[in-house]
Amino acid sequence: MKIYMMKFIMLVMFMNLMVVYNSMVMFYYNLCYLLSFLLIFFYMEKDIEWFNIMMSLGCNYYSMMLLMLSFWILGLMFMCLSSEGVELKLKLIIFVNMLMVLVMFFTYMDFILFYLMFEISLIPTFFLIIYWGSNMERLSAGYYMMMYMLLISFPLLVYIFNMYMYGMTMKFSLMVKVMNNYDITFWGFLMIYMAFFIKMPIYLFHVWLPKAHVEAPVYGSMVLAGVLLKMGSYGLIRLMEMFYKVSVKYSYIIFSIGIIGSIIISILCLVQVDMKSMVAYSSVVHMNLMLCSLMTFYKVGMLGSYVMMISHGLCSSGMFFMVNLYYERSGSRLLFLNKGMISNLPTIIMWWFLFCIMNFSFPLSLNFIGETLMLMSIVNWDLMMMMYLMLICFFSSAYSLYLFSYVYHGKNIYYESKIYNSSLKEYMILINHYFPLLMFMLNLMLFM
Template structure:
């Protein structure tokens, strides 16, 4: 809690210093936010532990998403570097407010507070879309988003009030267990719609491409990087607190999520708008997250948590690069955005990284999370292996199409060169900030695991146990004389 409010004070300080020291002072102060959140949130935490401190409740899941919120906020503020003074200051305030709401929502210990902030987060998002969108259709996109998300959240409100009045408390830590009466069963099943729409699941996803296409670059980065994770986080938290329904209902929802992800990936391969392509790819990836969460296994929860972090970073980078290419080409159409291989080498390099992360290329965090989810889903039902395999193939296909279609051909005559745009240093800061966590989480995690095993192996008890094991093996098999 202290880290959250301290980082928010740093954001307000960044707003003040921007007036005197320039825009980059605010950006680097926001980068300090991520370090503060990462250090304070994970201090003393271990895998599977939970800490409840009065009104705040956090574990490795909440801490990771709070860190992701601060990190994406820091990167998204680069998108307003060209804004006018008052407009940029207002944008900074809206983004900082959204970060505060999300941070408290991810760490809320009260079920009722979680629901309120779950809905309040839509207000700053609507301000970003309607206030800084590109086209008049942004009002329609905001209306779609509000109708879908608020309408689907009404059953969740009924379930929250029912549980609070029945249990006499709104604390997550005191609401463990689920009374499987018919009324509770129906209300809980209906309340899942709020999380499935917010994630979103295919068939209730149409608000997301509209919102992405009309939102500014920074708004799309925040929407894909953090806001979509609210649905997955709520589903994960509810599954840990109340337990998920088992049987035919659970398998049907998992199958629907995976099949919808395959359909969304096929639609993604046929997109000609680069921003729509990245938006539909988010639907495909989040369907895999939902499938892992609804599988009900421990590995499904772990893989979904990792994939939410990986997708938050990779989609944030893709939306940022699409916005930068829009500045160069003045269009988002793939048949216009061509010829990058010879003239736009800097963007070409970073786009290769982001498309690779989106396709779960090694050694990224996306690969680790998708492998864990594949194992979890296939162990749940062998028939899911077909859908999971198609999802993996199609994610590689549309990532390859996005990269290759922008490289071949010749640049249009009206296209400005990369150096005339003048954002080489900015793109380097943003993309390196995304590449390092995506790779270092895997490398450092693997290195830490092997160092832990090596430490245990080199300890006295482990060495004695190892010699005793192999000694007994040789004597029992009669191999001692053979090797002596």
């Protein structure tokens, strides 16, 4: 098993050299899908706490599915690239390096290297927004993201050195054993955890996310929603294993911010006029609810959050891609300029409906399984949360159905000759977003 994983990592590294001589996009996305499928075989080792690969690289239960998600979403990103483009090779190099950083992030067992990859992942995202964004506001969006991430994650670096002085180790498996009595004040708790809260993002610090999503190109939005938001929650799981005493002590503060934030943002979704902005804000609602579920420290809550990470990554990535389909045809992301698509694009109404209902966790979707487990853990933590959760569920279904009905119904403002029909590749991308969601729901034993 170790040898196979080493081959995987070496292959991702050698993809950089492949880009120099081979710019065929089809080769890269097929390779990503193949690697994602092959990773399923590592589930034979999922009961082991960590299985070591080489040096500081290892894999465990929480990183396996996220590794598969990284390969899958990057494959979908490669599919979004047009085969002919001036900057195709540059984009391929940036995407391949982003994939390498993600693989390293989810497999590093060493805290300092883990932190390093966490910060390096910002660089390709920054390039995506600044160079390939469409509007002038992309500069402010990029700087917002950089300032939030860098300024708030530097205190974590100082604390990492302090942790090393205390425990004399940086290995996660050893830190779980020795860091139980590491004394942290409330401000220390915030400094350590805030770097990961920002990346999720938690309410009050979420301002960078809708800006970054709106200004980024479609493949930038897909990787941001699909994988980069999951880096924050994965980092939280790693830290919560180490500092569970202090996390339980201060969890109620984060819990209250997350629940109230979810309600406010879900109401805010109902007044959005930009489709991409609405999908971005809905990501904030799901991530805050997921954070609350993690903070309960129940096994059901952890499992629900993990299922939600995977399902939200695929669902929101698919929604961003579909918003881009409408944007390419109508030239606008505004809701009232994309009305009456039922007469122009009747073939993809089913996909838009499927992703919209998955966004509010309709039964027979993986999101439903994840959200049910999350709601169970939050209600078990405090019964009074029932009222807030009812509001969140109601508003999330309201804005998802509003988004669907507004786009497909109403008065059509375009001549039919203007809107061209979908290509086979676009259908393939939609099918590849939906297929894992359906398959994982039919085989939930993977998460157990």
